[in-house]
Amino acid sequence: xxxxxxxxxxxxxxxxxxxxxxxxxxxxxxxxxxxxxxxxxxxxxxxxxxxxxxxxxxxxxxxxxxxxxxxxxxxxxxxxxxxxxxxxxxxxxxxxxxxxxxxxxxxxxxxxxxxxxxxxxxxxxxxxxxxxxxxxxxxxxxxxxxxxxxxxxxxxxxxxxxxxxxxxxx
Numbered sequence: 001x002x003x004x005x006x007x008x009x010x011x012x013x014x015x016x017x018x019x020x021x022x023x024x025x026x027x028x029x030x031x032x033x034x035x036x037x038x039x040x041x042x043x044x045x046x047x048x049x050x051x052x053x054x055x056x057x058x059x060x061x062x063x064x065x066x067x068x069x070x071x072x073x074x075x076x077x078x079x080x081x082x083x084x085x086x087x088x089x090x091x092x093x094x095x096x097x098x099x100x101x102x103x104x105x106x107x108x109x110x111x112x113x114x115x116x117x118x119x120x121x122x123x124x125x126x127x128x129x130x131x132x133x134x135x136x137x138x139x140x141x142x143x144x145x146x147x148x149x150x151x152x153x154x155x156x157x158x159x160x161x162x163x164x165x166x167x168x169x170x
Contacts, residue, residue, distance in 0.1 A: 003040070006047030008057045011064050012151050018042070019052045023076035026125045027056075029147035034123050060128065066158060069095040071129045079120070086120035093134040096159045100138050122146050128155065 005018045005026070018026030018041050028035055047053035055073050062068035077087055089104050101121065105113035124132040127147055133155040137143040145152035 003042030004045045004050070005041040005043075006045050006050060006053045008047050008053065008060065010060055012147070012154065015060075016041070017047065017053055017056055019050070020076055022052055023074040024052055024056055024126055024129065025076045025078070027127050027129060029127065029151060031148060032127075033144075033146040036125075056129075063128070064158065069159075073129065075126050075129055077125055077130070079123070079125075082116065083120040083123065086117055087124055087130050090121065090124065090130050090132055090135070093131055095131075096161050098134045098136045098140075098156070100136060101143075102138050104135065118144070131155075134159075 003018065003020045003025070005016055008015050008017055013030045015030075016026070016028045017024060018028075018036075020042075026036065026041070045053070047057055052073060056071075059068060059071050059073055063071070077084065079087065085108065086104060089107060093099055101114040101118045102111055104117045104121075105111050108117070118135075121132045121135050122144055124130050124146070127133070133145060133147075133152045135143075142149050142152055142156075
């Protein structure tokens with residue numbers, strides 16, 4: 001199979017999904033900060049007729065409805081060694097939890113790598129499935145998200161434990 005893309009409707013807006021063979025290789029929001037060149041997306045196909053896109057659409061729908069906590073769809077990324085290490089750590093962040101760029105840098109052995117970690121997080125090609133939205137600033141603040149801070153907030157609120165949601169004053 002070749003590289004191809006489709007558009008899927010979600011509560012976060014219309015997402016562009018890209019596949020290479022039997023694996024998802026890209027998921028991009030409208031207005032995404034780091035969109036690949038359109039020429040690299042392959043042909044536009046009907047997402048309902050393509051097995052990987054149909055699976056991703058179903059899993060995203062379940063996740064955004066609060067009915068799924070993890071994704072089963074195959075994912076393929078092609079980053080440099082550093083980015084792949086960061087993206088692997090993102091996959092380990094449990095649903096409903098967050099970490100910081102500094103904590104990820106520390107896990108890589110050098111807390112001074114936080115900015116570089118942030119760059120890798122921001123260039124994550126498969127948003128949501130590789131949960132880069134679970135990374136926050138050192139003080140817990142919401143910091144950059146390639147899909148926009150409103151979407152990051154929505155994703156974090158979706159995953160928020162019930163006891164935290166119930167204790168909010170607003």
